[in-house]
Amino acid sequence: GAGVSQSPRYKVAKRGQDVALRCDPISGHVSLFWYQQALGQGPEFLTYFQNEAQLDKSGLPSDRFFAERPEGSVSTLKIQRTQQEDSAVYLCASTLGTFISRGGQETQYFGPGTRLLVL
Amino acid sequence: AQKITQTQPGMFVQEKEAVTLDCTYDTSDPSYGLFWYKQPSSGEMIFLIYQGSYDQQNATEGRYSLNFQKARKSANLVISASQLGDSAMYFCAMRPADDYKLSFGAGTTVTVRA
Numbered sequence: 001g002a003g004v005s006q007s008p009r010y011k012v013a014k015r016g017q018d019v020a021l022r023c024d025p026i027s028g029h030v031s032l033f034w035y036q037q038a039l040g041q042g043p044e045f046l047t048y049f050q051n052e053a054q055l056d057k058s059g060l061p062s063d064r065f066f067a068e069r070p071e072g073s074v075s076t077l078k079i080q081r082t083q084q085e086d087s088a089v090y091l092c093a094s095t096l097g098t099f100i101s102r103g104g105q106e107t108q109y110f111g112p113g114t115r116l117l118v119l
Numbered sequence: 120a121q122k123i124t125q126t127q128p129g130m131f132v133q134e135k136e137a138v139t140l141d142c143t144y145d146t147s148d149p150s151y152g153l154f155w156y157k158q159p160s161s162g163e164m165i166f167l168i169y170q171g172s173y174d175q176q177n178a179t180e181g182r183y184s185l186n187f188q189k190a191r192k193s194a195n196l197v198i199s200a201s202q203l204g205d206s207a208m209y210f211c212a213m214r215p216a217d218d219y220k221l222s223f224g225a226g227t228t229v230t231v232r233a
Contacts, residue, residue: 048220
C-alpha cells in the first residue's frame with residue numbers, strides 16, 4: 001500500500017504482559033516517529049528514528065518502552081510488563097526527509113494506529 | 120516548549136455550511152510550521168493543510184483554508200461547504216522549522232448534521 005500501516009490495529013493485554021507494535025512506513029521515508037495518544041487527547045511524541053538510528057527517545061515514558069528500526073524501514077515499539085496507564089492509541093508517522101530548512105514543509109504522514117487496552 | 124490551545128471541545132455544523140475551528144499557539148521560535156490533521160473514528164490522522172510562519176498568504180487546500188494571524192499567534196481552520204464525511208476530530212499542530220517534533224492541541228470534535 002501507499003500509506004503507513006500498523007499492526008495489530010487492536011491489542012488487549014493483561015497487566016504484566018509484553019506487547020510489540022509494528023509500523024511499516026511509506027517506502028523510502030527516512031524519518032519515523034512514534035506517538036502516544038491518550039483518550040480524548042492529542043498525540044504526544046515518544047521517539048524519532050532517522051533511518052536505523054534512534055536520534056531521540058526523550059518521550060518514552062519509562063524504561064519499559066523500547067523501540068527499534070534495525071534496517072531503517074519497519075519499526076517495532078515494544079512495551080514490557082504493561083500497566084493500565086499504558087492503555088492508549090500508539091501512532092506511527094513517517095516523513096520523506098529529515099530536518100526542514102527554514103520555512104520549509106515536511107509533513108508527517110500517520111498510520112491508523114494501534115489501540116492498546118491493558119486490563 | 121510549544122503549547123497549542125484548541126478551546127472548542129466540540130462543535131455542530133449544518134451540512135453545506137462553513138465552520139471555523141480555533142487554534143492558538145505559543146512559541147519563541149522565529150520560524151515554524153502549522154498543521155491541521157483530521158482524525159475520523161477509524162483512528163488515522165489525515166493531513167489537511169500546512170502554513171509556514173513566513174508564508175505571506177493564507178494556505179488553502181480545496182474546502183480547507185487556514186486563517187493565519189501571526190501577531191495573534193492564531194491559526195484557525197475554516198471548512199467550507201461541510202459534508203457528512205467531515206465529522207471527525209480535528210487537531211492543530213505545530214513544529215519549529217529546525218525541529219522534528221510535532222506538538223498537538225487537544226482537538227475539536229466536529230459533527231456535521233444533515
